Amino acid sequence: xxxxxxxxxxxxxxxxxxxxxxxxxxxxxxxxxxxxxxxxxxxxxxxxxxxxxxxxxxxxxxxxxxxxxxxxxxxxxxxxxxxxxxxxxxxxxxxxxxxxxxxxxxxxxxxxxxxxxxxxxxxxxxxxxxxxxxxxxxxxxxxxxxxxxxxxxxxxxxxxxxxxxxxxxxxxxxxxxxxxxxxxxxxxxxxxxxxxxxxxxxxxxxxxxxxxxxxxxxxxxxxxxxxxxxxxxxxxxxxxxxxxxxxxxxxxxxxxxxxxxxxxxxxxxxxxxxxxxxxxxxxxxxxxxxxxxxxxxxxxxxxxxxxxxxxxxxxxxxxxxxxxxxxxxxxxxxxxxxxxxxxxxxxxxxxxxxxxxxxxxxxxxxxxxxxxxxxxxxxxxxxxxxxxxxxxxxxxxxxxxxxxxxxxxxxxxxxxxxxxxxxxxxxxxxxxxxxxxxxxxxxxxxxxxxxxxxxx
Amino acid sequence: xxxxxxxxxxxxxxxxxxxxxxxxxxxxxxxxxxxxxxxxxxxxxxxxxxxxxxxxxxxxxxxxxxxxxxxxxxxxxxxxxxxxxxxxxxxxxxxxxxxxxxxxxxxxxxxxxxxxxxxxxxxxxxxxxxxxxxxxxxxxxxxxxxxxxxxxxxxxxxxxxxxxxxxxxxxxxxxxxxxxxxxxxxxxxxxxxxxxxxxxxxxxxxxxxxxxxxxxxxxxxx
Numbered sequence: 001x002x003x004x005x006x007x008x009x010x011x012x013x014x015x016x017x018x019x020x021x022x023x024x025x026x027x028x029x030x031x032x033x034x035x036x037x038x039x040x041x042x043x044x045x046x047x048x049x050x051x052x053x054x055x056x057x058x059x060x061x062x063x064x065x066x067x068x069x070x071x072x073x074x075x076x077x078x079x080x081x082x083x084x085x086x087x088x089x090x091x092x093x094x095x096x097x098x099x100x101x102x103x104x105x106x107x108x109x110x111x112x113x114x115x116x117x118x119x120x121x122x123x124x125x126x127x128x129x130x131x132x133x134x135x136x137x138x139x140x141x142x143x144x145x146x147x148x149x150x151x152x153x154x155x156x157x158x159x160x161x162x163x164x165x166x167x168x169x170x171x172x173x174x175x176x177x178x179x180x181x182x183x184x185x186x187x188x189x190x191x192x193x194x195x196x197x198x199x200x201x202x203x204x205x206x207x208x209x210x211x212x213x214x215x216x217x218x219x220x221x222x223x224x225x226x227x228x229x230x231x232x233x234x235x236x237x238x239x240x241x242x243x244x245x246x247x248x249x250x251x252x253x254x255x256x257x258x259x260x261x262x263x264x265x266x267x268x269x270x271x272x273x274x275x276x277x278x279x280x281x282x283x284x285x286x287x288x289x290x291x292x293x294x295x296x297x298x299x300x301x302x303x304x305x306x307x308x309x310x311x312x313x314x315x316x317x318x319x320x321x322x323x324x325x326x327x328x329x330x331x332x333x334x335x336x337x338x339x340x341x342x343x344x345x346x347x348x349x350x351x352x353x354x355x356x357x358x359x360x361x362x363x364x365x366x367x368x369x370x371x372x373x374x375x376x377x378x379x380x381x382x383x384x385x386x387x388x389x390x391x392x393x394x395x396x397x398x399x400x401x402x403x404x405x406x407x408x409x410x411x412x413x414x415x416x417x418x419x420x421x422x423x424x425x426x427x428x429x430x431x432x433x434x435x436x437x438x439x440x441x442x443x444x445x446x447x448x449x450x451x452x453x454x455x456x
Numbered sequence: 457x458x459x460x461x462x463x464x465x466x467x468x469x470x471x472x473x474x475x476x477x478x479x480x481x482x483x484x485x486x487x488x489x490x491x492x493x494x495x496x497x498x499x500x501x502x503x504x505x506x507x508x509x510x511x512x513x514x515x516x517x518x519x520x521x522x523x524x525x526x527x528x529x530x531x532x533x534x535x536x537x538x539x540x541x542x543x544x545x546x547x548x549x550x551x552x553x554x555x556x557x558x559x560x561x562x563x564x565x566x567x568x569x570x571x572x573x574x575x576x577x578x579x580x581x582x583x584x585x586x587x588x589x590x591x592x593x594x595x596x597x598x599x600x601x602x603x604x605x606x607x608x609x610x611x612x613x614x615x616x617x618x619x620x621x622x623x624x625x626x627x628x629x630x631x632x633x634x635x636x637x638x639x640x641x642x643x644x645x646x647x648x649x650x651x652x653x654x655x656x657x658x659x660x661x662x663x664x665x666x667x668x669x670x671x672x673x674x675x676x677x678x
Binding site for chain 1: 644645646648649650651653655659662666
């Protein structure tokens with residue numbers, strides 16, 4: 001088979017290349033400062049020939065690097081949907097305006113003043129139209145000539161379809177992904193080199209999680225600062241990958257949440273280039289204002305995820321696909337995912353009961369519990385972050401308790417504390433801290449039970 | 457009658473600025489810093505360091521109180537009954553704090569307002585009680601004075617470093633003057649709110665401890 005032979009040739013060439021480079025990065029050689037980088041890439045492409053040397057180990061081909069990659073793959077549906085949604089949220093309001101504008105121009109039903117005000121508002125949020133206006137201005141076009149010159153750009157907006165939206169979103173989302181990876185891996189490589197450790201793979205997942213829990217409008221320098229903070233203060237000073245107490249990606253988010261609150265909360269940050277007058281409020285903000293009646297979307301819309309929100313968190317459907325990958329490969333704990341949802345449901349029902357009492361005015365309390373599952377970042381946090389094996393409970397019973405409490409408190413914070421709409425972030429971080437305590441009591445209880453059994 | 461008094465060898469008293477005494481001043485600045493090594497006086501270090509000016513005044517106040525009460529306790533050290541020494545110490549510290557409070561109110565009223573209860577809370581500052589118990593109760597007044605000044609300065613150094621970090625990052629100013637240029641704000645830079653709240657001070661103190669331990673090659677032992 002040609003394909004097989006090609007594969008063999010390529011992998012042999014790569015292996016030869018790797019073997020050739022190896023002596024150049026050995027200790028004392030001029031390129032030694034790159035040896036961590038070399039090791040990292042070598043073990044990425046080839047399974048290392050060394051095995052564990054400790055006492056009893058389960059030996060498996062799936063090392064932490066391959067575990068991490070599975071999680072990254074499970075996040076791809078969310079990423080792709082997030083790219084499309086970023087474009088969709090930008091285009092949805094202006095498509096409508098452009099369509100009305102086109103029909104108004106053909107009917108000549110608007111006064112010049114109103115017409116140009118609308119066109120200017122559109123040009124303020126659409127690059128193509130702004131460029132056309134600028135070019136027309138340079139050519140001194142006026143009146144009907146100007147209008148016919150910029151007409152294609154307006155039609156272009158009105159015709160924006162799947163690909164325009166996806167590309168628009170991808171152009172905004174990809175830089176955040178790149179910046180997050182470059183910052184985080186740069187720090188990881190530097191630390192590995194300084195301490196003489198091999199490179200830890202922990203950032204492969206965090207680097208993808210960080211962009212997915214940011215609003216699309218987040219300034220890139222904030223991503224750099226937050227990622228550096230999360231990797232250094234959240235992870236490296238505790239001893240690096242596997243030693244951190246708090247989830248790294250959420251540490252980055254919580255840093256921005258408290259350091260630059262206006263960039264990550266409110267109604268204006270979730271949609272890139274929001275046209276004047278359109279609402280950019282998230283489902284949580286709307287539900288806080290007016291309960292279920294205040295929502296612009298149905299339960300199903302929110303399940304599909306074409307709503308404003310952080311890049312990766314909006315689509316519960318895509319998160320379910322990711323969850324299926326994680327559970328099928330045995331990497332994510334279904335117990336944690338399920339118990340977070342259960343905890344959220346129980347809290348939701350409790351709040352519904354309180355909300356149904358006489359004299360209670362808060363409409364957010366009355367939002368049915370199954371709405372909470374698809375609003376905000378609950379599902380995303382449950383699937384990708386509560387399950388983080390480093391920071392979650394390790395005991396099987398502990399996972400149920402840990403997950404349940406996360407869901408329970410996430411909804412409590414979300415509904416009752418308007419200052420912190422994103423309860424899941426705080427709830428996960430809170431129970432990251434409690435996870436060792438939960439484990440401790442589970443283990444103690446096991447010891448006690450078995451001692452009692454042994455005594456008969 | 458001539459009396460020949462055999463000249464006894466005079467007991468040489470220690471010079472005022474002997475090496476040993478200077479160590480009393482310099483030790484608390486680094487190796488035995490009250491905040492970063494002994495981890496005392498953290499509350500006020502977190503509370504008053506959002507800006508440099510109140511931090512500076514606070515540092516001065518604590519230095520004065522530590523030194524003065526060290527001297528007084530050292531003078532009284534042989535008269536204080538062991539059973540009630542804490543009460544006596546507190547009385548003297550409280551007197552000093554009231555003095556400081558009145559001076560601040562008279563001369564820098566706005567800062568005094570800003571510091572609010574934290575001036576009064578100097579009484580409970582562990583650094584002061586710690587020095588009285590650990591040093592002034594067993595040493596002579598001059599050494600106690602130096603020890604008080606040294607610990608006050610060690611406290612002051614950390615307070616001012618933290619305050620500089622917090623004021624620049626959190627408000628973009630230093631001593632009230634704009635130091636982050638306007639063009640950076642125009643380019644999208646924003647002040648870090650985390651540095652304005654006390655949690656930011658905790659991170660700042662933590663980072664200082666980290667740097668200091670790395671410098672001094674200090675390692676935690678079991």
